[in-house]
Amino acid sequence: MTEHKLENATRPESPAGAEILGFRPLYRQVKEHFVRRLVDGVWSPGMALPSEGQLANEIGVSQGTVRKALDELAAENLLVRRQGRGTFVAEHDEQRILFQFFKLVSDDGVARFPDSRVLDIASEPADAAESAALNLQPDERVIRIRRIRSLGGKPLILETVSLPEQVFPGLQDSAVPNNLYSLFATRYGITVANARERLKAVALTAEQAAHLSVAAGTPALEIDRIALSLDGSAVERRLSLCLTEEAHYQSDLR
Template sequence: MTSHKPEIAASAAPAGTDEMLGFRPLYRQVKGVLVRRLVEGVWSPGEALPSEGQLAAEIGVSQGTVRKALDEMAAEHLVVRRQGRGTFVAEHDEPRILFQFFKLVPDAGERRFPDSRVLDITETAADADEQAALGLSPGDTVLRIRRIRALGPAPVILETLSVPAALFPGLSDGPVPNNLYALYAGRYGITVANARERLKAVALAAAEARLLGVAPGTPALRIDRTATSLDGTAVERRLSLCLTEEAHYLSDLR
């Protein structure tokens, strides 16, 4: 079992307080310690964390402070609380992705995870938009994955994903699974924690329309998403063209 020394600064407030230290509450400092351990792979997706009491003793703070840090991490879907069992590192399973990241819902029916068919995978120099989204330099390469996604018999999404080739070596060598976020976490130790999306109404160009089986000029919802990992690094740019005649974008504001 790996042992960790306390990682809160020696000037931290006494246990049982939430004093402001360095302009950050103590529980936020504890959260930073725990998130850093997730980034470093100390705990894997699906693995149980030590108990609140163990973490509190190890880090040198009160159990209530640890609980407050874990509550905030649970609200951000980084960990999962299970009654009577403890706290676990969140996994990118389909229910979580549906709730947190996939927002297109059929007009008639419940949310469901879309089926996917990969069109092609290429490694190429990042274009200007990919450089801006992923913080890359001219000449850096990306793996670009194009796929069609469906919520039923007919395709509804044409999706282009771009990831830094340096972060995902070998990604193009084997089958690309439907659930890419689980692959990122399981094979590469990169957990997608947040995403920022920009939405815009567009008309489909002829090539895009052909792949989706509709007429050129058909209206579509364009979703431009940049996903970031636990440490804030941009790891994926995802451009989705969505048909919304029989589906809608659903966002739960909390």
Template sequence: MTLKQKRDAAPAIGFSPLYQQVKSVLLQRLVDGVWVPGSLLPSEIQLAAEIGVSQGTVRKALDELAAENLLVRRQGRGTFVAEHDERRILFQFFKLVPDHGERRFPESAVLNVTVAPADAEESAALAIEPAAGVIRIRRLRALDGRPLILETLSLPQKVFAGLDRAEIPNNLYSLFASRYGITIARARERLKAVALSADDAAALSVATGTPALRIDRIALALDGMPVERRLSLCLTEEAHYLSDLR
């Protein structure tokens, strides 16, 4: 049954533009893993015939997904599912930029990986049961060899089973996609100026009370499920937070 036949047969509950309905169909295929990161999508003509809409409607839906960094349009080659390569993460998710120099992907050094019951904040952020297991990854991130970020990541143990026993790569979002089939689609961040505690300052090799930018990020999968909470303490004496607003 085509999208049009389903729409005609179903009672009207609400209205959304046809291209948005097509977008939802295509997005569900990404969620279901029908198209994996890096794979080539069928042509616009093929998708239009399969779904039962015009090629222009499909094109508009694909353009929106590309604008959201979920698809990549390559001239003369087609449309591909976006991968979490370093360049994509750098411009979509990593916002700390040196004051003098180009935006670069940071190096990472894992300090420790532990498993523990979720605390109240983790439970709320990740929408999991109180005291459900979480994997906590604590690591330092550096630019030009200087540690600038102290991160604590909290991940639902049920979703990322075994990650606490695996090697932790610098590019975690690529691992999420390749090993667990989870693509990070977007994130919400809260920023606040703080003074570093003695332990956090020691990890960053600065004095207790040094000012830092605290970034509290919730990363969401394609289906909107929160799958990562990331607390980042960032030194900004020689770097700044850059956000492109559109």
């Protein structure tokens, strides 16, 4: 289907990054246009994009404007540039999640994708914390997943994942894969674009400690994450209790 050219594509482009008289730079408008294609599923995970020239001609802007918009999306890990092959929609494969979302690293410095074992999964009324985190109405339900995550065969994380049931209907009735974000994208068309995390030191309760085979009161790192989709909606709350005797939280600042 042919899309209309941007309405203001003939307006002269503003200097790099400048916003004049309230107008956004044209490349930012092109970027938002491309994000909408991702949100609407026009561009799906793993899909090869048309060339920069084709895109520029299609929406009526310069190739340089398209390149700048695509570069920003690649920097945000939504697209992948492959030398000699083109530009592709990023997939939530284990390598991407390890790089972008999973920050617990063994003290030996080797980054590994964790294994998972589901303890239970159910559709239940959202509690106050879940409702606040996911912007739910008082009567809305969540799909709540509890699982143990291990690094190198050792249980290190007790994780509770809360998902709005209206966004992920029926998820509780099927097998839960280790890589949830890939499932969100392929089955529900929801791409997790970024997340906010809060970290806090806590002591494990007796029940929490039993799941991780440690003593009650053992110190742990609590990571409270809100995952956001491409349109900025909160689609997941993930509360992780992490043992850090043999692992640490690593964040690379850029």
